[in-house]
């Protein structure tokens with residue numbers, strides 16, 4: 012592709028030729044080859060403008076920069092912001108794949124992943140092939156490309172969008188993190204729908220946001236990039252989030268002022284199913300809609316998903332089936348077992364997440380709430396005491412085992428967890444081998460128990476002494492049921 016075609020959407024000045032053939036677009040100098048276009052970025056640790064000369068020596072045909080650089084004979088494209096430039100160049104490089112699909116973006120402090128999967132579940136039930144890009148990875152059906160970030164770098168996003176369009180996806184749902192929005196990872200994409208789930212203090216400090224105001228300002232950006240904003244009006248911050256919006260607005264919530272309203276929600280518990288049931292009114296009139304994810308907040312996530320899906324050719328039955336059967340990999344994910352108890356896999360690996368999940372599950376009044384977990388090695392010790400305290404307080408039985416112990420001895424980690432549990436008088440057993448701990452939970456399950464395997468979620472490995480061993484808890488459960496373990 013010619014440099015001129017790649018940069019035509021940018022506000023730029025160029026020294027050097029623009030009729031050069033570009034062989035690749037890269038933003039890491041170590042990957043530059045002959046004919047590459049190298050984009051200099053100001054990162055949190057490194058300002059890669061310093062590598063422009065090295066990139067030119069390695070054969071880069073052109074360099075994109077936001078300040079003067081030493082670039083040998085390469086053409087230099089000067090832009091005000093190289094991250095914005097990278098998003099626009101990447102979109103051009105991959106042939107504007109977002110234009111070939113209906114694009115949904117989800118922002119908010121909590122619920123982004125869950126709403127994405129709910130939208131996908133409803134659309135795919137209606138036969139609309141849907142890709143997802145978010146915390147779990149770039150996903151089509153069972154295929155997952157793991158991502159480092161909830162909202163990956165713009166180049167990666169555009170490459171996943173190309174993959175999805177080429178695979179015949181008609182829609183794509185993307186988690187739009189505030190950091191991703193701030194860093195122009197989503198720039199150049201015209202979202203058909205932008206969703207706001209909720210807003211609470213999070214991601215402040217360190218490399219993230221300087222304060223709450225900046226966090227909100229970044230979330231706001233989505234509603235200047237989409238055609239229709241779908242807004243939770245029960246969240247007290249909603250008007251701050253849509254300030255300066257350029258999209259049409261649609262609303263959901265329990266509030267009678269919302270356009271899509273939930274009513275009469277109740278918790279539902281039956282074998283292998285923990286969820287919520289509610290009625291929909293306002294734009295729809297459905298009674299007894301069930302969502303297969305526990306917690307009252309599932310109603311909000313479902314409302315957001317339904318509000319989006321109403322814009323697609325979906326039937327009432329598609330909505331009902333999609334919500335009832337939705338599964339989010341590793342997030343209170345039910346695993347089928349023959350016994351009369353419920354087995355869940357969840358990602359909770361700190362005290363707050365553990366409290367959230369255990370309090371949510373307590374509301375279902377299980378016979379016993381059993382929590383199996385460990386804690387990561389080479390990480391803050393306080394986390395272990397706190398997790399021990401939460402599980403000791405909220406679970407009827409804690410099964411202590413290994414997580415990613417890394418370089419530490421698993422028994423030392425468990426000793427710290429026990430210190431926390433001992434404060435509460437909660438019951439526990441210690442089974443350091445994680446597979447054996449799962450087996451113990453299943454073999455000792457009682458009718459009506461809810462058992463949560465906490466910590467691994469969607470991960471499929473266990474890291475011990477520098478080695479990542481394969482461990483997928485779904486496979487472990489299957490092996491136990493098949494008598495292989």
Ligand SMILES: CC(=O)N[C@H]1[C@@H](OP(=O)(O)OP(=O)(O)OC[C@H]2O[C@@H](n3ccc(=O)[nH]c3=O)[C@H](O)[C@@H]2O)O[C@H](CO)[C@@H](O)[C@@H]1O[C@H](C)C(=O)N[C@@H](C)C(=O)N[C@H](CCC(=O)O)C(=O)O
Nearest residue numbers: 038039040052054055056057059160161162164188190218
């Ligand atoms: C603070 C931050 O946003 N960091 C992200 C950033 O890394 P960085 O700024 O540290 O990069 P850097 O090391 O300074 O390098 C800058 C540039 O120099 C280049 N380089 C470096 C060395 C060299 O020899 N040559 C060279 O060209 C690098 O390729 C890079 O382009 O760019 C990386 C690649 O795109 C990201 O993976 C990384 O996210 C880190 C992992 C991270 O934790 N980010 C968090 C803050 C984040 O983005 N979180 C959000 C929100 C999550 C949520 O809401 O739940 C997310 O979307 O994930």
Ligand SMILES: Nc1ncnc2c1ncn2[C@@H]1O[C@H](COP(=O)(O)OP(=O)(O)OP(=O)(O)O)[C@@H](O)[C@H]1O
Nearest residue numbers: 119120121122123124125126146308311312342367
């Ligand atoms: N609408 C909601 N309101 C409050 N809590 C929620 C909501 N949805 C999910 N949660 C809780 O937050 C946890 C994370 O949910 P989810 O992964 O969908 O959110 P996320 O926005 O993608 O979060 P993260 O950025 O932390 O990955 C869930 O396990 C659940 O406990």
